[in-house]
Amino acid sequence: MSFALGVALLAVVTAVTCALPGTYVVLRRSSMLVDAISHAVLPGIVLGYLLTRDLDSPVLILGAALAGMLVVLGAEWLGRTGLLTGDAPQGLIFPALFSIGVILVTLNAANVHLDTHAVLVGDLNLAAWDQLEIAGLALGPRYLYLMLGMLVLNAVVLALLHRTLTLTTFDPVFARTIGIRSGLVNAVFMLLVALTVTAAYNAAGAILVIALVVIPPATARLLTDRLPVMLGFAAGIAAAGALAGFWLAYVLDAATSAGMATFYGLAFGVVLLATRLRRREGREMVRNARASTPGAPSRGLRRLS
Amino acid sequence: MSDLAAGVWDTAAVATGVLAELPSLAQVWGNHTYRMVVLGTTTIGLVAGALGSFAYLRRQSLISDVISHAALPGTLVVFLAAVALGLDGRNMGGLIAGAIVVGTLAVLAANAIERLTVLRIDAAMAIVLATFFGVGMLLMRIVTNGDFPGKGGIQDYLFGNASTITRADLATSLTVGGVALAIMLVYWREFALRTFDPDLAATLGMRTRLVDTLMFTTIVIATVIGVKAVGLVLMVAFVVTPPAAARQWTQSLPAMVALAGAIGAVGSALGAYLSIALGTVPTGPVIVLTLFAILLLSLLASPRRSVLLRAARRRRARRALQAELTREVRAHEARAQRVAEQRVPEQRVPEQRVPEQGAQP
Numbered sequence: 266m267s268f269a270l271g272v273a274l275l276a277v278v279t280a281v282t283c284a285l286p287g288t289y290v291v292l293r294r295s296s297m298l299v300d301a302i303s304h305a306v307l308p309g310i311v312l313g314y315l316l317t318r319d320l321d322s323p324v325l326i327l328g329a330a331l332a333g334m335l336v337v338l339g340a341e342w343l344g345r346t347g348l349l350t351g352d353a354p355q356g357l358i359f360p361a362l363f364s365i366g367v368i369l370v371t372l373n374a375a376n377v378h379l380d381t382h383a384v385l386v387g388d389l390n391l392a393a394w395d396q397l398e399i400a401g402l403a404l405g406p407r408y409l410y411l412m413l414g415m416l417v418l419n420a421v422v423l424a425l426l427h428r429t430l431t432l433t434t435f436d437p438v439f440a441r442t443i444g445i446r447s448g449l450v451n452a453v454f455m456l457l458v459a460l461t462v463t464a465a466y467n468a469a470g471a472i473l474v475i476a477l478v479v480i481p482p483a484t485a486r487l488l489t490d491r492l493p494v495m496l497g498f499a500a501g502i503a504a505a506g507a508l509a510g511f512w513l514a515y516v517l518d519a520a521t522s523a524g525m526a527t528f529y530g531l532a533f534g535v536v537l538l539a540t541r542l543r544r545r546e547g548r549e550m551v552r553n554a555r556a557s558t559p560g561a562p563s564r565g566l567r568r569l570s
Numbered sequence: 571m572s573d574l575a576a577g578v579w580d581t582a583a584v585a586t587g588v589l590a591e592l593p594s595l596a597q598v599w600g601n602h603t604y605r606m607v608v609l610g611t612t613t614i615g616l617v618a619g620a621l622g623s624f625a626y627l628r629r630q631s632l633i634s635d636v637i638s639h640a641a642l643p644g645t646l647v648v649f650l651a652a653v654a655l656g657l658d659g660r661n662m663g664g665l666i667a668g669a670i671v672v673g674t675l676a677v678l679a680a681n682a683i684e685r686l687t688v689l690r691i692d693a694a695m696a697i698v699l700a701t702f703f704g705v706g707m708l709l710m711r712i713v714t715n716g717d718f719p720g721k722g723g724i725q726d727y728l729f730g731n732a733s734t735i736t737r738a739d740l741a742t743s744l745t746v747g748g749v750a751l752a753i754m755l756v757y758w759r760e761f762a763l764r765t766f767d768p769d770l771a772a773t774l775g776m777r778t779r780l781v782d783t784l785m786f787t788t789i790v791i792a793t794v795i796g797v798k799a800v801g802l803v804l805m806v807a808f809v810v811t812p813p814a815a816a817r818q819w820t821q822s823l824p825a826m827v828a829l830a831g832a833i834g835a836v837g838s839a840l841g842a843y844l845s846i847a848l849g850t851v852p853t854g855p856v857i858v859l860t861l862f863a864i865l866l867l868s869l870l871a872s873p874r875r876s877v878l879l880r881a882a883r884r885r886r887a888r889r890a891l892q893a894e895l896t897r898e899v900r901a902h903e904a905r906a907q908r909v910a911e912q913r914v915p916e917q918r919v920p921e922q923r924v925p926e927q928g929a930q931p
Contacts, residue, residue, distance in 0.1 A: 291689070296696035297632050304803065348875050351629025352692070353814050360807035361862040364855030367729070371851060473707075476700030483693045514708075518715065523707035530701025537687065 269515075271396070271405040276507040276521060278409060279468045282416040283477035284503035285423055286458050288496050291482045292434050296475075297352060298455075301340070301359035302333035303462050303474045307366030309333070315373065326463050332362060333459030338452075408467060415464040422457050430454060431492060469522040476526035481506060484533045487540050506532055593847055603733055604846050607853060610735035610743065611838040614796035615857070617747035618805075619812030619834025621754060621792035623827045624785055626813035627765045630691070633786070634809035636680060636699045637673040637793040638802040642706030642727055644672030645797075646713060653718045662742040662798075669794035670746075670787070676702050677786045730801025732842065732853035743795040750791035753784060754827075761785055762823055800854040808834060811861040818872035837861040 290296055309332030313325035336358050343354035396406055423430070432440040433447045440447055458478075465474050485498035506529045514524025598604045618634075625631050648668030652658065676698050683694035726734060754761060760781045764771045772778050789809070796805050816830035841857030848856070869877050 291693050294690050294692050296690075296692040297635075298692075300632075300635065300696060300699065346869070346877055348818060348869060348877070349814055350817075351626065351631055353626055353629075353631040353810050356631045356635065356806050356810035357814060357862070357865060360804050360811075360858050363803060364807075364858040364862075367855045368851055368859075473700060473704060475696050476704060479693055479696040480700060483689055483697055486689060486693075487687055517708060517711070519708045519711040523704045523711065526700050526704025527708055530697065530704060533697055533701070537683070541686065 271409065272521065273508060273511050275406055275409045275412065275468060276511045276525065277504045278412045278416055279465050280477050280481070280503035280507035280525070281500050282412055282419055283461060283465050283469075283474065284481045284499040285416075285419045285496065286454070286461055287478035288482040288485070288492075288499050289423075289430055289434060289454065290458060290478055291486060292492075295455075295458075296479045296483075298337060298340070298355055299458065299462060299478045300475045301336045301355045302455075302459050303466065304359045305329075305332045305336045305362040306463055306466055307332075308362050308369060309366075309463075311366050311369045311373075315369075326460070329463040329466070330456065330459040333462060334452075334456055336362065337455045337459070412464060412468070415461060419457065419461060422453075426450065426454065469525070470520075473522040473526045476522075476529050477503065480526075480529040480533050484529075484536050487533075487536050502529075502532065595843075598843060598846055606735045606737065606740060607732045607846065608839055608842045610740050610799055611732055611842045611853060611857060612835045613740065613743050613747055614799060615808060615812070615834030615836075615838030615861075616831045617743075617750060617834075618792040618796055618808040619816075620827050620831035621750060621788050622809035622834075623813040623816070623823075623830045624754075624761060624765055625789050625809060626817065627823075627826075631810040631813075632692075632695060632806065633677060633680065634789060634793045635806040636676055636695045636702075637790050638797055638805040639699045639706070640673050640676035640702035641669035641794045641797050642802055643702055643709055644669040644794075645727060646706060646709040647672070649713065650709070650718075662736075662739050665798075666742060666746055666794055669797065670790055672702070673790040673794055674783070674787055677790060678783070681782075726801070727797055728801055729803065729852070730797065730799050730805075730854045732799045732845075735799055739798065746791055747795055750788040753788050757781065757784060765823075800857070804854045804858050807858040807861060808838075811858075811865050812837065815861070815865040815868040818868040818875050833861070833864055837864050 287299075290299060306329040309329035310325050312332075313322065313328030316328075317324045319325075336355070339358045340354040343349055343357065349357070429440070429445055429450050432443075432445060433450050437447055462474050462478070465477060469477055481503040482495065482499040484502050485495045488498055489495050507525055510525030510528035511521055512524075513519075513528055514521040517524065598608065622631070622634065625633055645665045645668050648664050649660075652661065652664055657664075680691065680694045680698045683689060683697065684691045687694075689697075760771070760776060761784075763774075764776065764778060764781050764785065768778070771781070793805055793809055796808055800808060812830040812834035813826065815833050816826050820826040820829055837860045838857050841860035842853055844860065845851050845853040845856040869875075871878070873879070
């Protein structure tokens with residue numbers, strides 16, 4: 266497998282892995298929580314590294330996911346006290362955790378070879394550097410297989426939780442009435458999101474993970490009102506955008522994740538404009554049809570007669 | 571494990587060593603760099619805290635996170651344009667102007683997405699944040715790859731660097747922050763009405779779109795003046811934390827805005843002093859943790875809304891209710907017993923008869 270092909274594949278798999286839980290994230294109005302989780306990842310990684318001294322250890326992913334959960338549960342608790350309004354609880358906890366991460370890195374600069382810049386921005390090319398080779402056969406970047414594992418995990422958990430998640434997303438009151446423990450479902454789902462964010466940070470960087478999780482599902486939401494269709498569209502847009510963004514970054518010689526985020530944003534803007542224009546066109550067609558048939562009653566009159 | 575212990579131990583050793591020889595206020599004041607760090611961050615904390623109150627009360631605190639990320643492409647575009655025109659790319663006023671314009675565009679874009687589509691404000695903010703930041707990172711790569719005079723330090727916008735605050739930077743942030751505070755004071759009534767009763771504001775014929783744009787512009791200013799010193803990741807804490815802490819102690823808008831400004835200023839000064847004392851620790855994170863400590867203190871200790879006092883009050887109420895219920899139950903039982911005792915003779919009568927009846931035949 267050539268290096269460029271490996272990077273492109275990694276980009277596609279990462280994007281689809283993020284888009285699946287992202288669909289529910291957008292519908293559950295937790296989009297900015299992803300931003301908070303992705304920043305909390307830093308102290309989790311640093312602590313995990315100090316424990317294991319190994320940057321590739323799975324303990325790092327687990328530690329980072331737990332730090333992400335700390336933001337979710339902490340924000341929930343702060344919100345439940347009723348002392349803080351709006352989205353403030355999320356904005357209070359993640360900067361504090363991120364600060365702890367930055368301070369830990371600077372204090373242990375001698376032992377921690379962690380570049381905070383790389384953690385934030387990510388580099389797909391670096392993530393794809395470590396190639397998996399079995400019996401002399403180059404099988405592509407090692408990280409690709411980790412992301413594939415995450416993709417499978419996401420697909421399985423979401424398939425198992427599909428009914429419960431849909432219910433708690435669209436009608437939380439009814440879900441509670443029929444005995445679904447929505448708090449537990451939410452915790453499990455957010456843990457899955459935190460794991461996904463952590464696994465993807467290596468490729469996308471903590472900040473741009475939010476582009477992968479939120480923008481393709483949000484674009485899909487503009488195109489459909491049905492959940493299964495939205496899931497399919499989100500995955501399709503994510504994969505297509507990953508390839509296009511990869512190409513954009515390749516041409517501009519920039520970080521792949523930045524190219525992907527820009528491309529997803531542009532695609533969202535185009536879809537938004539197109540759907541607006543089509544709706545306006547539809548309204549105009551109705552108006553023209555009404556104007557061209559003389560003597561036809563106006564809408565209000567028709568309803569009366 | 572031992573490394574973690576060693577790390578913690580080192581940190582503790584550094585902390586105790588520092589505490590033993592804290593620099594005096596005069597020492598900090600005497601050093602130009604230290605003085606600029608303290609004055610600069612205090613200004614940022616004051617302006618961000620006071621103006622952040624409106625974002626907090628409108629339940630859109632995280633908009634400042636969107637603004638700080640959008641400030642990156644704003645500053646970089648101005649930097650590239652200035653260099654292309656042969657001007658000084660590092661002019662603080664120009665960079666701030668670019669950040670304000672693009673930051674305001676980001677806010678308008680987020681609100682427009684919410685108005686025009688089925689998506690909610692959280693998704694709209696996330697989309698705008700990610701897109702603007704993606705563009706910023708592309709521009710950043712162009713700047714770092716290219717050969718531009720004065721491009722050194724442009725990366726500071728990511729994490730901030732308080733020790734690079736110059737006299738001109740301080741003057742710029744004082745001026746721009748002063749303008750924002752002046753706008754707030756001039757339009758105080760409009761801001762307050764629009765914040766607490768948006769529908770009434772519209773009914774009274776207020777030009778709500780204009781007032782909103784003005785209000786968000788002040789929030790944009792409050793956010794971008796700190797980006798160079800604090801970094802775009804942490805700036806949100808300067809805008810959210812002081813109002814959230816101030817809200818616990820106050821009941822009126824003027825008091826809240828004043829207290830949030832004071833908490834921002836004092837917390838920043840204290841944090842800056844601590845980071846100078848600790849030596850190797852970056853200023854922004856220490857200030858954020860100081861502000862967070864003030865918030866926790868406010869949540870735990872404010873007289874009317876304290877979490878602890880409320881828990882104690884709830885426990886007292888529960889105990890009182892329990893005592894009352896037990897009293898009621900006892901009284902009920904006693905009454906039932908009295909009734910039972912009164913009835914006993916009546917019930918005994920047939921019982922006594924039974925043996926008599928049985929004895930007769």
